[in-house]
Amino acid sequence: MAKRNKPIHTLQAQAIAALWHALAGRRLTTLWRLARWxxxxxxxxxxxxREVTEINLAQVYPDLDPAARRRLARESLTHSAATMLELGLAWMAEPARVEAAIVEVHGRELLDEVRAEGRGVIVLAPHFGNWEVLNFWLSSHFPFTAMYEPPKLHRLDPVIRRGRERMGASLVPTNPRGVAALLKALKRSEAIGILPDQEPSWGSGVFAPFFGRPAYTATLLPKLVARTEARVVTGVARRLPGQGFALHFLPADERVYSPDETESATGVNASVEAAIALDPAQYQWEYKRYRKVVQKLEGHPEHESFRIY
Structure with a gap:
């Protein structure tokens, strides 16, 4: 069966890569019109x-009018579509075009000050706006290392890897060898990127509040901070529909520096919440952020209120 599916996967990967190549030359106004459609x-x-997005929004914005939540869900999925359509731009367009699309940069001094102190900087990059544009800018301006997990459609791996590394980023695996590479980069006073809003595997995280509800959150950050004295900022590329992107670098919640893993994870989630507040529609709400709470409480009917998926 696997051999039979091989040609199909190859065709899928080729079609997706061809689409990205075709869209790489399109104007941002065109890409946004396509996303709105x-x-x-x-x-x-x-x-x-649709269901996961609407359920998540009901959890984090319970006081929002239901009609307003439905509008926000549609807007969020439109921004998610825009991100997918913009991947060709981020990975394949002429670098000068991508750089020109970044029309605002707020908070760069946070990065420069940390590096001037001789420290490494950890950039928390949640799934907000277009995080691939953020990767492009960071790897264009700083020595930059980030973890990378190959896509499920493995034949797209060389396309994605080439796109993410083309401005000098160093991609390392999501395993102990990758963690060691992150530590070395921080000790060289370089920048690294961490996705703070992906659920880790069991044993690699703790439950910490995210918009007031427990979410399983990775504990990699306090380990990196403790061993390197790195500083932490949150970074996002906010979409300016049809015009370009505004980069925002925000100070992380001070709790991220706590040696207590739960306290640090709480600070990580608070940092993500602060970034989302820039424009809640640009966050990727279709990710099951509370999934492990459901898994943990399965078989416990007294906790039925937590069964959101």
Whole structure:
């Protein structure tokens, strides 16, 4: 069966890569128009994305009017569609075009000050706006290392890896060898990137509040801080629809520096919340952020209120 599926996967990868190549030359106004057409279709016909997005929004914004939450869900899926359509730009367009699309940079001094002190800087990069544009800018301006896990469609791996590394980023695996590489980069006073809003595997995280509800959160950050005295900032590339991107670098919540893993994870989630507040529609709400709470409480009917998926 695996051999039979091989040609199909190859064709899928080739078609996706060809689409990215075709879109790489399009204007941002065109890409945004396509997203505004695609997003509502995803909301209407993709039950999984619609339901998870609407459930998450009901959890984090319980006081928001239901009609307003539905509008926010549609807007969020439109921004997610825009991110997918912009991957060709971030990975394949002429670097000068991508640089020109970054029309604002706020808080760069946070990065410069830390590096001037001879410390490494950890950039928390949540799934907000277009994080691939953020990667492009960071790896263009600083020695930059980030963890990388190959996509499920393995034949896209060389395309994605080439796109992410083209400005000098160093990609390391999501295993102990990768963690060692992150530590070395920080000790060289370089920048590294961490995705703070992906659920880690069991044993690699703790439950910490995210918008007031427990979410399983990675504990890699306090380990890196304790061994390197690095400083932490949150970084996002906020989309300015049809115009470009505004980069925002924000001071991380001070709790991220706590040696207590739960306290540090609470600070990480608070930092993500602060970034989301810039424009909640640009966050990727279709990710099951509270999934492990459901797994943990399965078989415990007294906790039925936590069963959100």
């Amino acid at each position: 695609t997003g509502p279709l995803v909301h209407r016909f993709s039950q999984r994305e």
